[in-house]
Amino acid sequence: MSEVSYPKVQFVEVQAEEAGQRIDNFLLKKLKGVPKSRIYKMLRKGEVRVNKGRVKAEYKIEAADMVRIPPVRVAESKTQVPTALNKVQALEKAIIYEDSRIIVLNKPHGMAVHGGSGMSYGVIEAMRALRPKAPYLELVHRLDRDTSGCLLIAKKRSALRFLHQQLQKKTMTKRYWALVNGQWPKKLKQVDAPLAKNQVKSGERLVRVTEEGKASLTSFRIIETFQSTTLVSAEPITGRTHQIRVHAQYAGCGLVGDPKYGEDAINQKLKTKGLSERLFLHAYSLKFRVSPESKPITVEAPLPQPLENTLDYLRAGNSLGD
Incomplete structure (x- = not known):
């Protein structure tokens, strides 16, 4: 030690x-x-x-x-981040935007944004290890471990404060691609349902819709319709845990590949067809201002190839349903 x-x-x-x-x-x-x-x-x-x-x-x-x-x-009992690991080194290549104040990463699926809950390190610890001379690196917001896409990191405290103000005032726009089970109702543009966290006996954290929960609002827009699924763009107005996943389930259209709130039968079919079994949720776009005097910028992260493969399968006329 x-x-x-x-x-x-x-x-x-x-x-x-x-x-x-x-x-x-x-x-x-x-x-x-x-x-x-x-x-x-x-x-x-x-x-x-x-x-x-x-x-x-x-x-x-x-x-x-x-x-x-x-x-x-x-x-020192803290686990050192092994910077030689491919998945750690790949984070440098995952940077899709950087300036003197911020970094935007295309976070890979399966990597937590920070250590804890059994993870010795996450994205932020790995980035600090990759850039040991960087005086300041802090997460602006979070993404679930199973979600990929745009993740914002501040390189200055002033930038962190300003970006947090945009999150609080809801002037930062975050958009996600989500593939949901079934046909998304054409008239359903928003899901407004309060959410609360709870834990089941196994200790697993779940989120549910309840009147006692915190106000939660998500906008949805249909992008493409398939036989048994729908590709939607989801924009969370509030920032609750698992918000898009639970609001989609509440609308009767849980996310494809979601082990907590999706449909087991469809998730199993992903496996039998050799498709990506991961949660189909990807943060594809962020719109924000870096500083009070700057113009808004939009940063986009391309859809990972395994998710593109699933869409190609569906566009060929195949179904994930019965």
């Missing part, structure tokens, strides 16, 4: 770019590899000082604050 060492007292002046974040998050970035428990212990004991005074973990730092960071040495 390797050791993380910061042997000397550090005095760090907060830059304007860093202002507004909590001191605990600031320290986690400055002391890479030091666990959260050690950071909080340092704050509780008063080892960390801001402008010579003690602060709590929730203190929000301001530009020109002088932060005293004590020496720290800990055994």
